[in-house]
Amino acid sequence: MEVGAYVPVALFLFAVIALVFAPLMTWVERKQSALMQDRIGANRADILGIKAIGLLHPIADAIKMITKEDTVPDGGDRLLHTLAPIIATVPAMISFAVIPYGGSYQAWGAEWDLVVADLDYGVLYIFAVASLATYGNVLAGWASNNNWGMLGGIRVAAQMISYEVAMGVSAVGVFMIFGTLRLTDMGFAQQETFRLLGFVEHLGWVGAGTWWVELIKIPMWGIFLQPLAFFLFLTALMAENKRAPFDIPEGESEIIAGYFIEYSGMKFGLFYMGEWVEVVVISGLMTAMFLGGWSIPYLPDDVLVEFLRHGVGLNMANVLAMIAHVATFFLKVIVLIWFQQLIRWSVPRFRYDQVMNLGWKILLPLSLANIVITGLGILIIGEIMN
């Protein structure tokens, strides 16, 4: 793909994240919690009497946050106090860059890969960048000259080092199956289907092409190949994002608000924005690794394009396929956001020792076991196939 073509690809993704998902998350957070708690939720903000079921609240929020006073407590570090929300939010904003939101398309002689940066160490980029956000949170607690803030900062550090290991190890099974860290390669690999009962044929129990063996086909999505890793990875990522039920660094009832207790105005809002964008990033990463990315189940890219070209020609077929794939991708992302919000509003906050135990005594041993089982599975299936 040519260098110039990256500009619209990057701009589109950034617009979707910053102008659609980030503001919408403030609305989703309120409306879904209201729905689950049998309330109406935010619905008052209006422009000329148009209320739009509370959809204008994100705008009202932004204006309010920006026009509030920005305070730094006495004895706090002014520079670090300002830097901390920036360090905490920027990583969330930029980590979506390696997640493909569509496949590869040719239209009017130009090639379009719908991923901002197709890095061969893609997942590592996200892990590396996401870890940087922790510094912002710890610094925020440190720079506030506040005992609660300090406690929150220490808790962030403790929680991050506990869950980063589980997060990294639980994803290894997926890398073993797809043999790559590049998220676009994973996306293309997940378009295939496999016969769930295919081993019966390879063992020679039935002849080739038996109808009930051919019947049950399952997409090669990560969630079907690595069901345990899906839940381990999602749990570890949600703990990394430190939202409820893993929000002990904030712990309103214990340490009031933890590391961002002394923040106000948009600097306060940035911490929330970082968390919400992180929810979107988690959903995007989970979609790319476990839910088939942009692909429509049972409909590989080339089959879709081949089907569409009879009606509208090859160029338009590529464009239509592109639209369908981008819509599919963001639909999956929205489903995962809904799922995360469901957990966030259903489960109460863990106690501190419970969070530590979950990370070290449950997630990590299970992840290690998953690696061994996956390795055995791949090798044994490989032996049967040959």
Place this chain on the structure above:
Amino acid sequence: MSEYAGLGLFIALGTALVLMFVLLTTLLGPRLRFAEKQEPFECGEHQVVSPYQRFNVKFYMVALSFIIFDVEMVFLYPWAVVFRDLGWFGFFAMLIFLFVLTVGLAYEWLKGGLDWN
């Protein structure tokens, strides 16, 4: 190299947006400062102790294990990517490596290094 062009643009956009927010709130917000307001929040009391003092890092054992397992991850990732080519040899080599580290984890667990008290 061209994939880094998009990445650079994306990072620039993300940083610019966040900086813009911080700048706007500093410029547009009111400034009403007085001594009581600037005090660090302490549930209505004056601050009794400063947070800038020695504190007991109880989770240093956890921090040590973090380093060990993070290094383990570093070894696991390249291995996972070429796993199919390595075959059974690679599998058993990594199994021994994992076993040694898991014994370490089990020892720490039994000794109470992971308990929070």
